[in-house]
Amino acid sequence: MTAANETALVLRENHDGWVMLTLNRPEKLNALTVAMFRELRGHVEQLRDDDTVSCVILRGAGKCFSAGHDLADIATGEAVPSRGWHSETLRMLEKLPMPVVAAVHGHCYTGALEVALAADFIVAADDARFGDTHAKWALTPVWGMSQRLPRRVGVATAKRLMFTAEMISADEAVRIGLAEYAVPAAGFEEHLGELAGRIAANSVFSHAANKHLLDVTDGAALDAGLQYEVLEGRGRGSDAQERIAAFTRK
The missing domain is CATH 3.90.226.10 (2-enoyl-CoA Hydratase; Chain A, domain 1)
Incomplete structure (x- = not known):
């Protein structure tokens, strides 16, 4: 600290x-x-x-x-x-x-x-x-x-x-x-x-992407929000494979 x-x-x-x-x-x-x-x-x-x-x-x-x-x-x-x-x-x-x-x-x-x-x-x-x-x-x-x-x-x-x-x-x-x-x-x-x-302990990438999704679609109609999630979502972070591999090795 x-x-x-x-x-x-x-x-x-x-x-x-x-x-x-x-x-x-x-x-x-x-x-x-x-x-x-x-x-x-x-x-x-x-x-x-x-x-x-x-x-x-x-x-x-x-x-x-x-x-x-x-x-x-x-x-x-x-x-x-x-x-x-x-x-x-x-x-x-x-x-x-x-x-x-x-x-x-x-x-x-x-x-x-x-x-x-x-x-x-x-x-x-x-x-x-x-x-x-x-x-x-x-x-x-x-x-x-x-x-x-x-x-x-x-x-x-x-x-x-x-x-x-x-x-x-x-x-x-x-x-x-x-x-x-x-x-x-x-x-x-x-x-x-x-x-x-x-x-x-969780992904910095996911935190930022999730906050963006929640902020942008707040108050939107459900269908509009679902479409935004699919079309505008940020996908996978650069550490996704590393995190998944670490889990599967356990």
Whole structure:
């Protein structure tokens, strides 16, 4: 494992075939600022063309994943590089060719939930709590909540969460399909390493090809999706024969 710069707002740790990105403002519950997003975007840009990385785990340092968008930044006015810059950054994260897993423990509210939803799926520690509080502060989402949340949990459930600003538990997040599953907080770190290792053991080529198929055909009619899969699928990776041969020799 390669250690990261501990003073960074987003830490990167390189493991065997996978990367851990950690939101790193634990003293502020990893509240999201422009500076933190800028570092996250830098990591995403580096990962985009790195075919040695098979999986990215995104998590938070300290007590939680993130308490959300830093309200102090909002109050003082944020100097963003361009309109939609945060949303663009999360779309870049979402479109990484390798699987991205959001690993959520503790708070995951509003802007933090928008970040987590840009991952391919969410794994929760059993102490995780999720919520969308835009309505509590007379705000509307601009980082993707209105688009990704209903696609994940359904329109009616998304409306309930957005209208009530209700905080929900890890178990409820799993029940509604927001999180894939929950694991005990005590073993969360170990589980993430095991999960990333299982993903990293599989083909980088297949991960990228499968993500492309799923992204391009999302929402398409079934017949159109089936035709795209046959005609536009990327076929076999360069390591296919080697992997098959290794299996048959067992």
